[in-house]
Amino acid sequence: MELVKAFLILIAIFLFIMLIQIIIRKSLHMNIKDIFKNRHINSLHKKINWYMGGIGLLLWIVLLINTSASPSPSFHVFLWFIIVWALLDFMIYAFFTLKYTSKRKEILVHFAELTIWIAVVVTVINFNIFGLSV
Numbered sequence: 001m002e003l004v005k006a007f008l009i010l011i012a013i014f015l016f017i018m019l020i021q022i023i024i025r026k027s028l029h030m031n032i033k034d035i036f037k038n039r040h041i042n043s044l045h046k047k048i049n050w051y052m053g054g055i056g057l058l059l060w061i062v063l064l065i066n067t068s069a070s071p072s073p074s075f076h077v078f079l080w081f082i083i084v085w086a087l088l089d090f091m092i093y094a095f096f097t098l099k100y101t102s103k104r105k106e107i108l109v110h111f112a113e114l115t116i117w118i119a120v121v122v123t124v125i126n127f128n129i130f131g132l133s134v
Contacts, residue, residue: 009129013120016116017113017116017117020112020113020116021109021112021113024108024109024112025109028105028108028109030105030106030109039093039110041093041096041097041100041101042096042100044096045092045093045096045100048092049089049092052088052089052092056085059081060078060081063077063078063081064078079121079124079125080125082117082121083118083121083122086114086117086118087114087118090110090111090114093107093110094107094110094111097110
């Protein structure tokens with residue numbers, strides 16, 4: 001039952017973020033169809049994003065192995081890893097958007113999404129929403 005509750009919370013978070021994106025895009029007179037579009041600015045951005053994903057996966061596996069070997073693995077380490085990773089992804093996206101496109105409003109939408117995700121992760125950490133041990 002706890003897994004179903006966690007899944008429903010995650011679905012609600014995704015829907016909330018999509019709603020915020022739609023509201024921001026409408027208020028800035030942007031195309032709403034771009035929500036589901038690939039966010040790569042150019043081929044260099046795509047390559048960097050793929051390398052970042054591969055390195056992130058390797059770091060995630062190493063982190064999982066290291067924390068599971070300790071007597072009390074902390075889920076918070078994973079949540080902070082997600083926050084740092086999201087910030088790095090946002091900085092790369094913002095750089096490529098500012099340098100290579102004229103769609104500067106995309107940064108606002110992406111920043112709003114990043115802010116909501118960080119707020120969700122910090123809320124999960126502070127209020128122990130999923131009942132995870134510290």
